[in-house]
Amino acid sequence: MRSAALKTAARETSGAARNLEDLVGYRLRRVGALVIKELGGIFGAVGLAPGQFSILMLIGAHPHSSQSDLALLAGVDRSTLVPVIERLLTLGYITRLQNESDRRAYRLQISTAGRRAVEKATPLAESFERRVTKGFAADDKRRLLIALQQIEESLTSAG
């Protein structure tokens, strides 16, 4: 029986995607789903799903954005935001005013209640982040963030 190191070397040189576990795409898909599941419990404390919470934070960071602006920032289609915005309005976490210079569009803004929700959930999110990056040196985390950002760029530019 060969050692694990040798087997890995054999895989690396084979060039073929024989082992699912060695595919970044496969791992990202699994880990992404896992993160959504875990974050669900965390943001549930303020009545939001993970994606909804991230939109709330984006609105806080980009006041007076339109929904189309937000869609660009979040990397999703405009239509994806409609139920999210509705949820945030229902909970009173954001306000939505007509943009008077362009009455097709809105100006979104986080509310006081929205800020409170963010403040309440932030320590939970930070705790989750520590759990995710447990055992990572600061440099490991930095490199991982850069890698993930690079991948997103590779996948969004030039299909």
Next chain:
Amino acid sequence: MRSAALKTAARETSGAARNLEDLVGYRLRRVGALVIKELGGIFGAVGLAPGQFSILMLIGAHPHSSQSDLALLAGVDRSTLVPVIERLLTLGYITRLQNESDRRAYRLQISTAGRRAVEKATPLAESFERRVTKGFAADDKRRLLIALQQIEESLTSAG
């Protein structure tokens, strides 16, 4: 106006999750969804969704597994597999025989057609993998895979 490097340094020392973009959890969620979307077009060539294809590969790599065995390997609930298995059976990509020593369970096996589908999709998956890891040194990719594996372990062990 401070430089980007200085702003980054300020963020790192703040300790707070003020910037969504610096959260590994957030990036993983976005990238994971993006990967699913992109892989959808690729595996569509053999009539499968990304998750379905990965189960097909697992069956090929672990002949005579039961559905419960597979659920463990894939990191999902048994119930999640039911429609996947049904799809693979419908396409004739796997066979399912009763386990005679335990008639509650099945023995799953990839079929010739299933192998052909894997062979057809593999170069496409490899091409996607190259696109994902574009600009990555071999070491970068290795580190990324290790990091993702570590994260999955952190998130599955000890809620």
Next chain:
DNA sequence: TATTGTTATACTCTATAACTATA
């Protein structure tokens, strides 16, 4: 014509709870 937001629809991924048949 082009854009903003909306609707209707669909598809991917996942889980929980309760059921059946076997063990």
Next chain:
DNA sequence: TATAGTTATAGAGTATAACAATA
């Protein structure tokens, strides 16, 4: 009792196509 597989249901994520209102 416990396990293998199933069903029904739910809820997370996402998109496309077509529409009204406005630019």
